[in-house]
Amino acid sequence: MSTSAPPIVLTGDRTTGPLHLGHYAGSLKNRVRLQNTHRQFLLLADAQALTDNAHDPQKVRHNVLEVAFDYLAVGIDPALTTICVQSALPALAELTMLYMNFVTIARLERNPTIKTEIQLRGFERDVPAGFLCYPVAQAADITAFKAVLVPVGEDQAPLIEQTNEIVRRVNRQIGRDLLPEAEAMIPTVGRLPGIDGKAKMSKSQGNAIPLSASPDDIRAAVRQMYTDPDHFRVSDPGRVEGNVVFTYLDAFGEDNAMIEDLKARYRHGGLGDTTVKRHLEDVLQALLAPIRERRARYAADPAYVMDVLRRGTGEARDRTQATLNEVRDGLGLFRLPRN
Amino acid sequence: MSTSAPPIVLTGDRTTGPLHLGHYAGSLKNRVRLQNTHRQFLLLADAQALTDNAHDPQKVRHNVLEVAFDYLAVGIDPALTTICVQSALPALAELTMLYMNFVTIARLERNPTIKTEIQLRGFERDVPAGFLCYPVAQAADITAFKAVLVPVGEDQAPLIEQTNEIVRRVNRQIGRDLLPEAEAMIPTVGRLPGIDGKAKMSKSQGNAIPLSASPDDIRAAVRQMYTDPDHFRVSDPGRVEGNVVFTYLDAFGEDNAMIEDLKARYRHGGLGDTTVKRHLEDVLQALLAPIRERRARYAADPAYVMDVLRRGTGEARDRTQATLNEVRDGLGLFRLPRN
Structure with a gap:
């Protein structure tokens, strides 16, 4: 055979x-x-x-x-x-x-x-x-x-x-x-998309999170991330589509049930950007920590x-x-x- | 030094x-x-x-x-x-x-x-x-x-x-x-120029004499060579400029005195194309014979x-x-x- x-x-x-x-x-x-x-x-x-x-x-x-x-x-x-x-x-x-x-x-x-x-x-x-x-x-x-x-x-x-x-x-x-x-x-x-919501993440646009990003870089990037520009107050309903934080959660998060729950609450109103961003930051920190560490070992x-x-x-x-x-x-x- | x-x-x-x-x-x-x-x-x-x-x-x-x-x-x-x-x-x-x-x-x-x-x-x-x-x-x-x-x-x-x-x-x-x-x-x-008087000798134009040309090829090429189209009778004066036979004599002949003599007689009238072509053929046969022989040796x-x-x-x-x-x-x- x-x-x-x-x-x-x-x-x-x-x-x-x-x-x-x-x-x-x-x-x-x-x-x-x-x-x-x-x-x-x-x-x-x-x-x-x-x-x-x-x-x-x-x-x-x-x-x-x-x-x-x-x-x-x-x-x-x-x-x-x-x-x-x-x-x-x-x-x-x-x-x-x-x-x-x-x-x-x-x-x-x-x-x-x-x-x-x-x-x-x-x-x-x-x-x-x-x-x-x-x-x-x-x-x-x-x-x-x-x-x-x-x-x-x-x-x-x-x-x-x-x-x-x-x-x-x-x-x-x-x-x-x-x-x-x-x-x-x-x-x-x-x-x-880039963290600014532009269609393409690119180093030259300054809207990228490099794989070698430090924990502080990641935190700062998530903080300045583009969300729903019309979502002023926590109590307001928010948009998930075109909201980079949710796009990233979809791309990198693994707990789909939790993500769907966050989306529902965000749409309904009563969920603040800060809370969603904290979730995303956890996801990205967990994803990038081992990559960063391995990268540092190879670079050495x-x-x-x-x-x-x-x-x-x-x-x-x-x-x-x-x-x-x-x-x-x-x-x-x-x-x-x-x- | x-x-x-x-x-x-x-x-x-x-x-x-x-x-x-x-x-x-x-x-x-x-x-x-x-x-x-x-x-x-x-x-x-x-x-x-x-x-x-x-x-x-x-x-x-x-x-x-x-x-x-x-x-x-x-x-x-x-x-x-x-x-x-x-x-x-x-x-x-x-x-x-x-x-x-x-x-x-x-x-x-x-x-x-x-x-x-x-x-x-x-x-x-x-x-x-x-x-x-x-x-x-x-x-x-x-x-x-x-x-x-x-x-x-x-x-x-x-x-x-x-x-x-x-x-x-x-x-x-x-x-x-x-x-x-x-x-x-x-x-x-x-x-x-090509043997037909065109500006460029080229195999694809069929107006070239290859370095491997046989004695018969050379004779045939010289015979059909472009001369002065207005030189009908031997006794007529002929033109040397643009006359391929003379161009080739200038390029390959070594006896300058003889070439100048031929040109003068051709211009004056009384020298036929056939005679000038015979001179050129001698020149080309002498030039190409050793090249052809060496080429045949290498090709073998x-x-x-x-x-x-x-x-x-x-x-x-x-x-x-x-x-x-x-x-x-x-x-x-x-x-x-x-x-």
């Missing part, structure tokens, strides 16, 4: 800053689960981070280890998940260069994700070539690992479509289905973490190089015999 | 077909000279050839060896010149990906060389990303070898300007002049040529990898310690 190999899943993060609760809710928690059922690779995407941070490579470098600390702190187990450094995998650059011949500039410019991101960054006509082409680099990442599942936010789904277009073109040129198509794995929970032993990255990247190097060789041979490129 | 190292020069050819007399006149002859005074690298540009030949990688592969045969046949000496295969140098792809973050799409679209080439190829809006970005890849090629001289046709000079722009941006980010700027070395002789011993490429590419790999490491360290990218 043969058992089939677990499906390969690839995700990762641009190394532009330490991760925060938004990452935890939206993807890290999911990855910790996936590593038990899937063959998981995590890419510390420092090369992709440079596509809009070429003026600050130091930041990108510094955060490679910071993000690795976050991974290990939340429970990514290097025995189950391969963590690797993108810029140390030359096959990814080589595959990207090959794939760039199979996609047009017009197609890249039509990509809705890229359009939005270009607008957000205010690039206008001054889009770095590397930025416009990063979906091609992402196709190289995904296919190099032969990943069939790619957990991404809903806004990133067009990137997977772009990958699959490239996969089909390359396979057609090769004459067989060498590269698998990938499927976007969109999280069922919505994106976690960077040599160990470096070793994790070295081993993971070594394994990834072999795997991505093997795919590159297959693609090159499939296309029939020149092959120089090694001596 | 210290002697300074000879300046580094890089050229090469897209491997899309065997080379012809146009390449010989415009660049190969010059490279044979340069190898005595310069540290010369020749790039078999198969990766660049794919940027507009992704649908026909076999052609690109096949011509890697064909072009190498041509190089050796005209007198490129692998003991003096390093011949290497572009697609076997991963550092070039990695440098390209880095440089793509230092140049905008708008800038690439403004490049006059690329504009013309896009038009020539009828790409219109369907320009492959790899094609629009090939000037960035070329900047990677040039800088990876730290070449300071790049022999190119006049129409390619904007590509060197693009390279130097990238060099300045990367150097500014690094904080010192790590990468040298390069100078275009424009040939003093004009481009050799591909293992030797493969070995030349393997050694050249090995040397180029070390050199380009060293530059990549310098650029990465200069920018301050993450460096994974190897064990």
Whole structure:
């Protein structure tokens, strides 16, 4: 009886800053689960981070280890998940260069994700070539690992479509289905809002709770958290929808009965923000305390973490190089015999 | 007394077909000279050839060896010149990906060389990303070898300007002049026209004399060569300007006195096309016979040529990898310690 190999899943993060609760809710928690059922690779995407941070490579470098600390702190187990450094995998650059011949500039410019991101960054006509082409680099990442599942936010789904277009073109040129198509794995929970109620938690917006937040940071963040702006007096009825405190309770609380009770009392009137916030603070302190402690232990032993990255990247190097060789041979490129 | 190292020069050819007399006149002859005074690298540009030949990688592969045969046949000496295969140098792809973050799409679209080439190829809006970005890849090629001289046709000079722009941006980010700027070395002789009188000799136009042309091919090509369309009778005065036979005599003949005599008699009237063509045929047969013979010898011993490429590419790999490491360290990218 043969058992089939677990499906390969690839995700990762641009190394532009330490991760925060938004990452935890939206993807890290999911990855910790996936590593038990899937063959998981995590890419510390420092090369992709440079596509809009070429003026600050130091930041990108510094955060490679910071993000690795976050991974290990939340429970990514290097025995189950391969963590690797993108810029140390030359096959990814080589595959990207090959794939760039199979996609047009017009197609890249039509990509809705890229359009939005270009607008957000205010690039206008001054889009770095590397930025416009990063979906091609992402196709190289995904296919190099032969990943069939790619957990991404809903806004990133067009990137997977772009990958699959490239996969089909390359396979057609090769004459067989060498590269698998990938499927976007969109999280069922919505994106976690920032503590100010804005749609996206982000370090640069100052509305994020980092995974390394101290107990005081957590307390302060919960205190200033956006609730129902019309809920002036404790006795007033309050709104739960769009109330960040309740959104976070839903995302991180485990005692559903208690949360439903709080919601009912808040809606009815007679429950103050301070009380609900105290509940949320307890939840977040309990969630983040072990993460913070593990993170501090890893941060105190960077040599160990470096070793994790070295081993993971070594394994990834072999795997991505093997795919590159297959693609090159499939296309029939020149092959120089090694001596 | 210290002697300074000879300046580094890089050229090469897209491997899309065997080379012809146009390449010989415009660049190969010059490279044979340069190898005595310069540290010369020749790039078999198969990766660049794919940027507009992704649908026909076999052609690109096949011509890697064909072009190498041509190089050796005209007198490129692998003991003096390093011949290497572009697609076997991963550092070039990695440098390209880095440089793509230092140049905008708008800038690439403004490049006059690329504009013309896009038009020539009828790409219109369907320009492959790899094609629009090939000037960035070329900047990677040039800088990876730290070449300071790049022999190119006049129409390619904007590509060197693009390279130097990238060099300045990367150097500014690094904080010192790590990468040298390069100078275009424009040939003093004009481009050799096709045998039909069209501005450019090209295999695809069917107006080229390949370096491997047989004596019969040469005879046939000279016979059909474009002369003065108004020179009907031998006794009529004929035009020398724009007359391909005389252009070729100027390019390849060595007996200047005889050529001047032929020109005078042709202009005066009384000298037939057949006679001038016989002179040119003698010149071309004498030029191409030893090249054809040497080429046949190399083509009969591909293992030797493969070995030349393997050694050249090995040397180029070390050199380009060293530059990549310098650029990465200069920018301050993450460096994974190897064990």
